[in-house]
Amino acid sequence: GTIITPINPRFSAGIDGPAYWNARTALEELKINDDYGMNAVRFNYKQHPDEALINETIALGEYMKFKWTQSQLDLLAGVIEMGAYHDSFRQVDLAETMHLQPKALHKRVSLSGIKLYLRSRIEIERKMTALMGNSL
Structure with missing residues (x-):
């Protein structure tokens, strides 16, 4: 408004x-x-x-994010820091940004459900933008 x-x-x-x-x-x-x-x-x-x-x-x-461990919250922060707020971020790049082995990062990604979280947030943003006439 x-x-x-x-x-x-x-x-x-x-x-x-x-x-x-x-x-x-x-x-x-x-x-x-x-x-x-x-x-x-x-x-x-x-x-x-x-x-x-x-x-x-x-x-x-x-609810999902509330249940995340600190390392999973750090994963979201890493995605944001990398400027890749979408579910198709490159895990290799994120692992490098976060100074993690790719296997360890993959485990965090799969256990957190971060890609599902990001997809839902992006869809919410799309819907809100459409509702508000692109005024977001």
């Missing part, structure tokens, strides 16, 4: 508009249902019919 009031970087009070309203609603919904403390992400967009599907997909990904 948009912000309809002028933005003052030193003083946030008084900011108003659909972006603020949607964010507030999403935060209120998270307070009610944070999936046992495993989810801190919520999408709110004009009560769109796909909103529930997007939020449940986000929740599944957050």
Whole structure:
């Protein structure tokens, strides 16, 4: 959504508009249902019919990520650091970036389900971009 009031970087009070309203609603919904403390992400967009599907997909990904070990979280950080936020990243390149043997990296990739996680996030982004008219 948009912000309809002028933005003052030193003083946030008084900011108003659909972006603020949607964010507030999403935060209120998270307070009610944070999936046992495993989810801190919520999408709110004009009560769109796909909103529930997007939020449940986000929740599944957050649940999955919550269960990751530190080395699996490091794997995601490595993918991001490498600029390869997609499921077809080159494992050889990532192993080199992370200073791991390819076999050790392959084990982390398969046990974490990171490729599934990344695919779901990319699909969510595509759907949200389409819903919002490419304004993301």
